[in-house]
Amino acid sequence: MSSKEEFFSHLLELRQRLLKIVAGIFFIMLALFPFANDIYQFLATPLLQALPAGGQMIATEVTTPFFVPLKVVMLAAFIISSPYTLYQIWAFIAPGLYSNERHLIAPLVITSVFLFICGMAFAFFLVFPVVFGFITSTAPEGVAVMTDIGKYLDFIIVLFIAFSLAFETPIAVVLMVAAGMVSVTALKQARSYVIVGAFVIGAIITPPDIISQFMLAIPMWVLYEIGILVAHALQQKKHHQYEHTS
Structure with missing residues (x-):
């Protein structure tokens, strides 16, 4: 096989792997979509529990109640499909690695996924209650804390990414x-x-x-x-x- 044919062969395989990754995320999104509001409600729990009695979250734009849960489903699908995604990446690069490199990378990939999820769990169960408890407790008297659901999601995504990368x-x-x-x-x-x-x-x-x-x-x-x-x-x-x- 010539170098040009080999290049196009790798390019075709890369395309197939990427399509499999996208398909995996898409099918998980379809499965999770009926539960989009429930998933968002779960993610909003740390803030809702920190709000004073009668406090609630709001949507300040017409399309926000639809697109925010959809974004949550996309995020959840990306996380759930990450082992499958990493497997596809691993299957693509593994043939070009030496034996000792394959033995090192496989445990690192598995550990990386585990640590990433641990970082998100640490942020959600330990950090969020502290953060939102502090924020709501510092609101001036007479100010009602009613966070927009889109702004809340953007905020927790930043913290999720920060803690996941830290881990x-x-x-x-x-x-x-x-x-x-x-x-x-x-x-x-x-x-x-x-x-x-x-x-x-x-x-x-x-x-x-x-x-x-x-x-x-x-x-x-x-x-x-x-x-x-x-x-x-x-x-x-x-x-x-x-x-x-x-």
């Missing part, structure tokens, strides 16, 4: 060490800068209360340390294997 810190650390971009020793020496950076990121992304800032910064720091330990263990294992074969 991917060990994956980033392991990949950087495995790729030779940085050493474990350098990561240990950069610990103080990482801690300061984590608190800066927490101050920028989270609301202004100090508790939610700590709830983002501390997990990032802890996960960074876990990443260092895992990277060090992998390096030691690789070193022992090299000594055994030499």
